[in-house]
Amino acid sequence: MKKIGLVIASLLLLAGCSTAVFDQKTQLNDAAQTILTQVSKKTTLMNELDADAGAFPSTFEAAYAKDPNQDFSSEGPVAALISKREATYKKLETSQNKIEQANTTLTKINAQGSKLPQQRLSDALNSLKLAHLDHKTFVTYYNELTTAETTFFKTVSNDPSDHKAVEAALTRLMQYTSSLSQQAEIVSANLETVTTETKALQKAIAKLD
Numbered sequence: 001m002k003k004i005g006l007v008i009a010s011l012l013l014l015a016g017c018s019t020a021v022f023d024q025k026t027q028l029n030d031a032a033q034t035i036l037t038q039v040s041k042k043t044t045l046m047n048e049l050d051a052d053a054g055a056f057p058s059t060f061e062a063a064y065a066k067d068p069n070q071d072f073s074s075e076g077p078v079a080a081l082i083s084k085r086e087a088t089y090k091k092l093e094t095s096q097n098k099i100e101q102a103n104t105t106l107t108k109i110n111a112q113g114s115k116l117p118q119q120r121l122s123d124a125l126n127s128l129k130l131a132h133l134d135h136k137t138f139v140t141y142y143n144e145l146t147t148a149e150t151t152f153f154k155t156v157s158n159d160p161s162d163h164k165a166v167e168a169a170l171t172r173l174m175q176y177t178s179s180l181s182q183q184a185e186i187v188s189a190n191l192e193t194v195t196t197e198t199k200a201l202q203k204a205i206a207k208l209d
Contacts, residue, residue, distance in 0.1 A: 024109055024116065028205045031105040034098060035128070035198050039191050042095040045088055046191075050184045052085035053145065053177050057170060068160040073153040082149070089142065096135055103128045117204030124197040131190040138183045145176040 059081050063072060072078040103125070110121050155169040 024112065025205055025208050027105055027109055028116075028121075029202070031102040031109075032124075032198050032202050032205065034102040035124075036195060036202075038095045038098045038102070039194055039198075042092060042099070043188055043191050045092040045095065046184050046188055049085055049088045049092060050181050052081060052088065053180055055081060056177060057174060060170065064156075064160075064166065068156075068166075072156060073149075099128070100132070103132070115208060117201065117208070120197070120201040120204040124194070124201045127190070127194045127197040131187070131194050134183070134187045134190050138180070138187050141176070141180045141183045145173075145180050148173050148176045 056078070060072065060078050063070065063076050063078050067076075070076055073082070106121065106125055106128070109116065110118075110125060152169050152173045156166050159165060
């Protein structure tokens with residue numbers, strides 16, 4: 001009876017280990033797929049946001065030429081452009097939050113050890129960490145841009161007829177736009193690395209028993 005009991009206990013232990021590995025594999029796969037999906041979405045949104053920010057000068061100049069006394073921040077094509085950009089930014093942040101959640105899952109699984117593709121998992125986590133840091137910088141630049149826009153609109157409203165002052169203010173604003181665009185390129189490059197490392201992780205996961 002003791003031998004039978006030991007055999008049963010051993011089988012249960014093996015079954016438990018197999019289930020644990022299966023659960024880890026499933027969680028890894030789900031997290032990796034979430035990252036790939038959201039990185040793709042985020043890249044598209046990043047490009048859209050960058051394009052909208054870059055379209056500000058020509059949009060403003062056309063609206064200003066038509067009616068320099070309008071409230072550019074709340075009506076007309078300029079306000080519509082900003083509203084569109086802000087909506088895109090919110091979607092971008094939603095994608096980033098989902099990436100962070102998946103990253104948390106990978107981090108927890110990595111801490112568990114077991115039969116995991118440690119090198120591939122570490123590479124994926126490292127790329128996610130760098131992408132996260134660059135995203136934080138991007139957010140900082142974006143917030144600075146929105147502050148600069150507020151200052152710009154105040155300058156315009158103070159004296160819409162002062163073309164030189166408006167032109168100078170627009171030039172200053174575009175410096176923030178340029179910096180944001182440069183940071184967007186850095187973020188996009190790191191997202192490409194995240195995609196590469198995550199796909200490599202997926203291949204390693206597929207080989208798990």
